[in-house]
Amino acid sequence: MADQKSNPLILYTGVAVSVVGVVLSTLLLCKHGFSDLCTSSLGCSIDGVDGCKELGQSSLSKVGPFPIAIFGLLYYAFLTAAFLLQSIRPRGELAALLLYTTIVGLVVDAVLGYINFTQILVPCILCAYTYLITLALFVLALTHKLQSFRSNSPMADVVKESGTPAVAGALLTFILAGILYLMGAPQKSKAVDGPIDEALVPGMLADFAALKSVEFNEQGLKSREGSENGYIVVHKFADFLCPHCLHASELLQEAMKRWPGRIQVYYRHFPLDSTCNPLLTGAPQKPYGDWRCNGAQAAICAGDHPGFAGFYHGVFDLQNQRLPITLEHLERLSVNAGIPWNQLRTCMASQATQQKLMRDIDDAKKIDIHSTPTLIVNGKLLSPGVPDRKWFFQLLDSLVYEKEGNAAFDEYRARKK
Template sequence: MKKLPSNYILAVVSAVAAFISFLLIRKFFGGQAGDGVAQAICDALSDSGSCDKVSESSISAIRGVPVFGDIPIALFGFVFYGFITYLFVRSELNKDASKGYLLFSFYTLVLALVVDIALFSVSVFYIDAICGLCAVTWTCTVLLTAGTFLQIRDFGDKSPKIIPGILKTEGLNTYIVLLALLVVGQIGGKSLNNSLVDGEHTGLSQIQKQLTDYEKAPLLSIDIKGSSFQGDPNAPITIVKFADFNCGHCMHTSHILKKVLRDYDGIVKVVYKNFPLDASCNRLVQSPRPEASSCVAASAAICADKQKKFTVMYDDLYKNTENQVMHTPSTVLSLAQQEGLDMNQFRSCLSSPTVRDQINKEVDEADKLQIHSTPSLFINNKAIQSGTPNEQFLRALIESLIKKV
């Protein structure tokens, strides 16, 4: 049996890393519902919710880039590993320049290793979660660096000065490969989540399929008594949102629901239930957040609701999340004072058994509904796909339900 060349083995490893990076791009654009394969792999390799926490973090993307919108950090990984795969294949096909390609790959991988160490540090010390998919790509970087070193260790001259010659040789090919990878990663990763349904490439098909799925979904029993809400209490359409105040996708969903409440005044009410992704107050979650921040935020929202100030506290908490301000007793007290709450009553409420009971009740409800991630939305007692909802679908569903009431 013919032995597979070492360069091709390295190319396969880097191609696997590129594929994992592509799954991370899809995960970023689709939230918890971004990709079933991605979620399954991540859940198998890391704590449940870790990938969601990383993809929702403020540093998971370069946001608001003109024309392009949000550019996920995973896109750079996809481009890098894709390009390294190209270099390994070229080093095998072009034996005369093989040394140059391998040296180029090695020094690029050393730089990537430094970047990966920085990303690992950020995950551990800032985000406080390690995404299993990210860990796979970091492992691939280590394997590729070691494998490439074994390829070049017998080279007499390992100087990086040979690299400019390779770039000159490749010329236009380098730009074409990099541009192609950027397009496939950004546009492919985004559009597959937004519009690919049963082989059709239109957003309308996606919305129609979601409407059909909603009609087929079973009716569920959801107890909304005592939960915070916005809108007309007698509205015929009820949206129930299970969320965490540290969740980026929950924050984006809050913006969508605010517009829905404005545009369907008297028709829609939104009921808010807490599902803190924080083991400090949620028995269904394994890892606690630093300073129990999700639990503190949930408690603050409940206590503000008791003084009929839920809406302003809700908005303020997500504004802090957006500004990377951690929720602590100090920050929520500051928000309460800013919004004119009775501070003695608010302080007493934060540590009261009533608040803990309310959170436990909502967590028990989430357990019954088999909720494992946020945001999870239910409309008139039927579940829709978890993650940030497609606003077009949400409006289409509301319009459909209006015709029936």
């Protein structure tokens, strides 16, 4: 293959820009995959809200179990090596591969950018920086490749040298298109066909008994859904702008349908902003702190009404609609739930409501809750976050079996026929 004339400055700039991409992808990987380690909101904050963290809490930040940022890290690491190798020994094939790779990156970033700025309430700013990095790398790769057409190599040689990377680029584009399709396709829930195998119940209950025990005084708590006589009692601490909290609510609704009459859920509040949560430090985040507090206060006030459950889940559904938790939207939800808006609005501003919110926050403090969602089942503290669906349902199955025996499983199977 013929060597290519090249401008070293373009290639060295490509190396430097690719390294910046590696650094940004590493930061994103840390924030999306290891958020407890990377707590700084530097470069991610919009009006005090860490958009990178918000995206990391969403399923949109992952392809299957893997954070998208890890693919970005590998992508920019490859380009760093490719630009460096091309600067040492210019090759026509490598120049073409650089161009094809950056074109693929532009296509992928166009899709990710659309998701970032239209599907996430608070955009991820670091992600936007990586889009600019990819654009810059494309310009550099295109400029470098165009130099080959100005060289003394015949056009036929240029086309011939580009053949192998063209095939590689086409394959890479096909693979990434498949990944993006899978990202956009509805995710299938882990199948839980029937109740747990009875032989596994003792082990499940033993593991459950080993979890940390906590106690709450439930007298006076109104924000409840499910059966009053349910012997499986769940406390869920959540924030209305937390995507995982939305998923936890959906999981609990599934659980109550799985075992009707056996489960009752207390919806507790831990808004992640110092506007109404004194456990959190830092200045209030406007307007997001107001939205978080609006939701918590409104849900507390709605707890006295029959339409509470519909109202509560309606507030969470504002996430899916990408709507803020403003008074206007709360009024619409209250009307739909049959709750008088004037009464609810007055209640939200009352000192009594703030005291009820502080009761939830104080209970969270007692058991050292710092993140949402957090679930407590029959006085046992589960690991923070949304429980694995299969494990959680098998735990509930085991608790039902412990109370009712095989008859409950027979009843479940009869319902599913």
